[in-house]
Amino acid sequence: MDFEEEDTNLDGVSGSWFPLHDGKHTQYALEPAARGHSGHSQKIRIWNKDRGMSGIGQHIHLEAGLHTLRLYVRATSEIHRVLVRIVDRLNGKVVSETELEITGHRWKELGGLLSVSGAISAGELQIWAVPRPANEWEDSVSTGMIWFDHISLLPDQATLTGLLKRDVFQMAKALNSGIMRLGGNYISLYHWEDFVGPTSLRPNYINEAWEQAGHVHKYFGTDEFIALCKQLGVEPQICVNMGTGTPEEAADWVEYCNGDMETTMGALRASHGFPEPYGVKYWEVGNEMYGPWQAGVCTAEHYADMYVQFARAMKAKDASILLLGCGTARDSLAPGWNQKVLARAGKEMDFFTLHIYQGQNFFPIDARTPSEARFKAITAFPEVARSLFGEVESLIRNNDELAHLKIAVTEWNTMYFPNPDLPNNHTLEAAVANACMLNEMIRQSHLVHIANFSDLVNGWVGGCIRVGDAYERMRKPGWSGNNHVIFGTATYHSLRLYANCQIDRLVEVEVDCPTYDAGASKLELSLKQLPELDVVAGISAKLDRLTLFIVNRSLRQMPVSCRLTAWEPKAEARVSVISGSDYEAFNTVFEPQALQTQVEQVQLDDAKWQTTLEPHAIYVLEVELETIE
Numbered sequence: 001m002d003f004e005e006e007d008t009n010l011d012g013v014s015g016s017w018f019p020l021h022d023g024k025h026t027q028y029a030l031e032p033a034a035r036g037h038s039g040h041s042q043k044i045r046i047w048n049k050d051r052g053m054s055g056i057g058q059h060i061h062l063e064a065g066l067h068t069l070r071l072y073v074r075a076t077s078e079i080h081r082v083l084v085r086i087v088d089r090l091n092g093k094v095v096s097e098t099e100l101e102i103t104g105h106r107w108k109e110l111g112g113l114l115s116v117s118g119a120i121s122a123g124e125l126q127i128w129a130v131p132r133p134a135n136e137w138e139d140s141v142s143t144g145m146i147w148f149d150h151i152s153l154l155p156d157q158a159t160l161t162g163l164l165k166r167d168v169f170q171m172a173k174a175l176n177s178g179i180m181r182l183g184g185n186y187i188s189l190y191h192w193e194d195f196v197g198p199t200s201l202r203p204n205y206i207n208e209a210w211e212q213a214g215h216v217h218k219y220f221g222t223d224e225f226i227a228l229c230k231q232l233g234v235e236p237q238i239c240v241n242m243g244t245g246t247p248e249e250a251a252d253w254v255e256y257c258n259g260d261m262e263t264t265m266g267a268l269r270a271s272h273g274f275p276e277p278y279g280v281k282y283w284e285v286g287n288e289m290y291g292p293w294q295a296g297v298c299t300a301e302h303y304a305d306m307y308v309q310f311a312r313a314m315k316a317k318d319a320s321i322l323l324l325g326c327g328t329a330r331d332s333l334a335p336g337w338n339q340k341v342l343a344r345a346g347k348e349m350d351f352f353t354l355h356i357y358q359g360q361n362f363f364p365i366d367a368r369t370p371s372e373a374r375f376k377a378i379t380a381f382p383e384v385a386r387s388l389f390g391e392v393e394s395l396i397r398n399n400d401e402l403a404h405l406k407i408a409v410t411e412w413n414t415m416y417f418p419n420p421d422l423p424n425n426h427t428l429e430a431a432v433a434n435a436c437m438l439n440e441m442i443r444q445s446h447l448v449h450i451a452n453f454s455d456l457v458n459g460w461v462g463g464c465i466r467v468g469d470a471y472e473r474m475r476k477p478g479w480s481g482n483n484h485v486i487f488g489t490a491t492y493h494s495l496r497l498y499a500n501c502q503i504d505r506l507v508e509v510e511v512d513c514p515t516y517d518a519g520a521s522k523l524e525l526s527l528k529q530l531p532e533l534d535v536v537a538g539i540s541a542k543l544d545r546l547t548l549f550i551v552n553r554s555l556r557q558m559p560v561s562c563r564l565t566a567w568e569p570k571a572e573a574r575v576s577v578i579s580g581s582d583y584e585a586f587n588t589v590f591e592p593q594a595l596q597t598q599v600e601q602v603q604l605d606d607a608k609w610q611t612t613l614e615p616h617a618i619y620v621l622e623v624e625l626e627t628i629e
Contacts, residue, residue: 079102190205
């Protein structure tokens with residue numbers, strides 16, 4: 001959309017854009033920010049020796065339907081029109097085009113609609129500068145010049161979803177996630193006021209937190225995040241910048257989101273077109289401030305003292321907000337962090353956060369570890385999480401001032417080695433491990449009230465929704481040519497399955513099954529004789545639906561008999577299964593549906609369900625109950 005990527009091939013054009021021209025003398029260059037726009041713009045200089053059309057292009061994928069075109073442009077008097085074309089690269093045909101008139105030398109936003117009759121997998125967006133006839137060029141001016149910035153071509157929708165591919169939005173909505181977090185390492189270098197207001201005037205930020213991660217998305221600031229949360233029907237959760245920010249900055253963010261128009265920041269929000277307060281309830285203070293990779297890394301004592309300053313400043317703006325303080329799941333990173341932070345600042349917190357990435361963080365496994373040993377370690381997620389939750393709970397229970405505290409697992413996923421060039425986080429094995437983590441958090445629901453899966457789309461470790469084949473953050477997107485394919489990982493299907501079940505109360509479960517040893521752990525924790533079946537059950541608020549979540553974390557088939565005689569189940573039940581022949585299998589752009597949820601109706605025999613579970617598989621049994629009067 002912009003021209004902030006470097007001109008790596010020295011053709012004068014930014015990043016994925018490329019030059020288009022009829023003449024031999026056209027010159028291209030990137031120009032720095034100027035009044036009326038931020039960041040670099042693309043300059044094209046058409047010499048009077050040619051006086052022909054020149055422009056820029058970019059390869060794109062387009063859905064069928066109307067698309068809204070927006071671009072900022074200014075030009076000298078020799079150039080009076082912009083011709084925009086969509087070309088199908090497979091046959092060279094112009095699919096759609098429109099012309100826009102340039103009315104002045106100052107920056108101006110132009111726009112229009114382009115219609116595409118069918119989806120185009122190999123399209124090209126062309127932006128041409130159309131000069132006046134040669135006899136209208138002034139002899140005193142040797143060139144015609146034009147500048148472009150902020151070019152967008154998005155599906156014609158009246159909602160923010162135009163910023164997302166339609167399938168991505170629909171898949172995210174199907175997750176029924178309840179809450180969505182704005183946060184991560186980059187938040188410690190993020191200043192929210194730079195990302196509100198007119199997008200053309202927002203500055204361009206390099207994502208300093210991650211090598212080769214590109215720019216922070218300036219088109220997706222606070223207002224867009226809140227709008228997306230509303231469209232998805234989820235609660236917004238915002239992590240504030242403690243790394244390079246201040247309590248005053250965080251307090252202003254609270255006021256911007258929740259203050260009425262009589263407040264300074266509320267008035268600013270209203271001036272941007274959003275008069276009604278957003279009512280953001282959940283605010284996280286700092287991201288992984290114990291980590292040496294984090295901007296502003298600090299000691300537990302310093303964090304606790306700063307937390308109190310942030311908390312008081314933020315609650316002075318809105319006393320009703322709930323605050324999440326920063327804890328760690330790995331004490332080795334900052335010995336005694338949780339105990340020190342809770343002792344000094346815990347009473348002013350509503351939630352204590354943990355980030356739990358199962359894998360090398362807790363087990364001595366790497367790429368050389370035999371796959372079966374790795375599988376056993378990665379699927380011991382419940383036992384590891386239970387130990388971590390127990391440590392925090394003991395700190396809470398030993399201090400009456402902390403009795404109100406709950407746990408928020410604000411990042412969780414599997415983590416392999418970590419090796420960003422391998423797609424392990426998208427495998428069936430990862431989905432099985434993540435389902436086990438879901439089971440444990442359900443069991444710990446008296447304490448764990450928030451859990452944010454990391455990440456939603458693509459992402460650094462394993463986003464559950466994938467766009468194209470950029471399997472990990474260091475993989476260049478589009479390497480197969482199928483960068484338009486959108487699909488869910490095996491974990492996506494398990495998250496969607498769990499989130500759409502009706503469970504309001506836990507039900508006690510007795511499980512008799514074989515056991516296994518998960519191997520050595522980096523924690524002082526014995527992981528021997530773990531049950532191969534991880535089972536948790538819940539019942540709906542109306543007591544009319546019983547749901548069992550069963551994960552077979554063994555590598556073999558297992559006959560099972562599920563007795564429901566304590567209830568009065570109806571004869572027919574629903575079984576949803578996520579399984580595959582290979583636990584290292586994963587969905588790809590070539591086989592996007594290889595792993596997905598399979599659903600069937602089964603018959604209970606005398607209140608029993610008998611079957612043979614597939615190895616490394618996830619099962620959800622939903623049973624309708626006779627109404628209890």
